Amino acid sequence: MIKAVFEVREDLYRSLDVSGHAEFGEYGKDLVCASVSSIMFGFMNALDALGENVTISQSDNRITIIDQSGSEVIQDYFELVIMQLKTIEESYGDFIRVERK
Numbered sequence: 001m002i003k004a005v006f007e008v009r010e011d012l013y014r015s016l017d018v019s020g021h022a023e024f025g026e027y028g029k030d031l032v033c034a035s036v037s038s039i040m041f042g043f044m045n046a047l048d049a050l051g052e053n054v055t056i057s058q059s060d061n062r063i064t065i066i067d068q069s070g071s072e073v074i075q076d077y078f079e080l081v082i083m084q085l086k087t088i089e090e091s092y093g094d095f096i097r098v099e100r101k
Contacts, residue, residue: 002018002097003017003020003099004017004082006078013079015067016065016078017063017064022036022095024092024095032088036088039084043065043077044063044065050071052067052073052074053067054066054069055068082098086098
């Protein structure tokens with residue numbers, strides 16, 4: 001299962017940690033994993049292009065994004081990404097969990 005945990009403090013998104021594997025389909029052909037990966041890589045690319053004070057770390061089956069800036073643009077990006085992940089969760093809730101911490 002993919003677990004996406006976002007942290008909110010003082011009404012601002014501070015971090016998003018996405019880990020795991022959906023196991024919806026065979027490795028390399030998993031629709032849920034491909035969807036989540038596309039969303040997260042688009043998010044990381046957008047954050048990188050902004051050049052704001054954001055920490056991005058990536059390893060096998062885990063992406064962690066921490067925002068120290070509180071930038072309004074980055075907050076909007078977080079909202080968009082969380083909405084996208086929750087949309088996947090609505091259809092594939094056995095394979096992805098989106099949680100607020």
